[in-house]
Amino acid sequence: MDVTFETDDGRRFQEEIWFFSPVREIKEKLHKSHGFPVSHQTLFFNGMIMEDEHGFEYYNVIQGSVILLRLQRELEPAPKPEPEPEHEPINGGGRRMKVTVLVPRVAMGMKRLEVEVNLADNVSELRKELLRMKERSYSLYLPAEGFFFIYKCSVMEEDKPFWWHDVKAGDIIEIFNGSVTQG
Template sequence: MKIIIVMKDCEVSLDVAFQEPILEIKSKLRSCLGIPESSQTLTVCDWELIDGLDLSDYPFISEGTKINLFIKHISPNSLEDNQIKVTVKFSTRKIEVSVDKYDTIKSLKEKIHIVDGTPIKRMTLFFCGLEMDDDFRNLSEYGIQEYSEIIVFLKTMTRIMVEPPANILGVVIQTSSCLMNAAKIPVETIDTSRVGDVRRMLLEKGILPVDEYIFIHKQRIMREDCSLRWHGVENGDYIYVFKGSVSRSTGGY
């Protein structure tokens, strides 16, 4: 299919595959425009496209979709060298994640969640035998370098169940500016509510018209049968809503 890359002064038509990686699209743009991948930021409806995902992770992108290209101008003395890849090792698999040396541990968990879908609250990260603190230290303080290996231990469901059964959660439902009339709608619910429950609540209250919708949190498509807590939704977070449906399985745990 064709997509349209929109820049400040021109537009470029690009042939892409439905499941083409975002990084591969950036590589094509480097070949035809000479812009390094690290200097490119691609967005649709103010939604940044993440390198670790592919076009099929954004169901609202189709034939003829216009994607904005913003160019970051990097000086020789910039922090570009802070961009590294780390290996994240689970018990049965490994993935690579692009990070900044000064990312916090919490930020790293969010990136792992975007690329892999693992719930943030289930992750405990270790490097060189040390548990990595979420809030107070960044990757550079642990000596993380290119291709350092970070171990992920997943908390069991039993450990998660000792948490309070439900917490009041205030979130903002953000509808798409290109698919619906853009609106920011504060909603109060509980963190054990499933995504399907939230969708039904919005329909019953007339906040959304009857239609099919995709819910996205932290650039990851949310699963209808999984709770907001499972997705790592916290008080004040934004949940984005787009018209459409996902054909592949979205069953939860």
């Protein structure tokens, strides 16, 4: 079947895939045909990260489906993480910490943005802070049609606090263009 892949920068191309192909196999095919390193690829379908061990049938991909291809490249050097305290409250208390947010650039690649958050705050506070930062600086690009956060290859629940997601100082949170839907 033919499937359309769309990259972060809006490029679209079609690939013929087998319905039962594992995601890892398709990533290898994209590497061979387009030069995208397998380790730099993350595939999304219907707001879900496609795991390497599952086949396309697992995600109900059909003829003509569009799969989002996130490519990690052109990253700026990572900041050094802050040292962790020896004893941390279980729920995070009111402790503030800095996390790195990978924000898409208008051009290809991602920009690293250091943001201070409260470990006990819900993830929705990060969205509010980024929107405030965007109002103060026109150089900050946030996807106009909406975005969600990804941490350690999982979509973050915005009504849960950072400690619930096990976020630590210096960790990286990615912004992904689109919205999350329940299937």
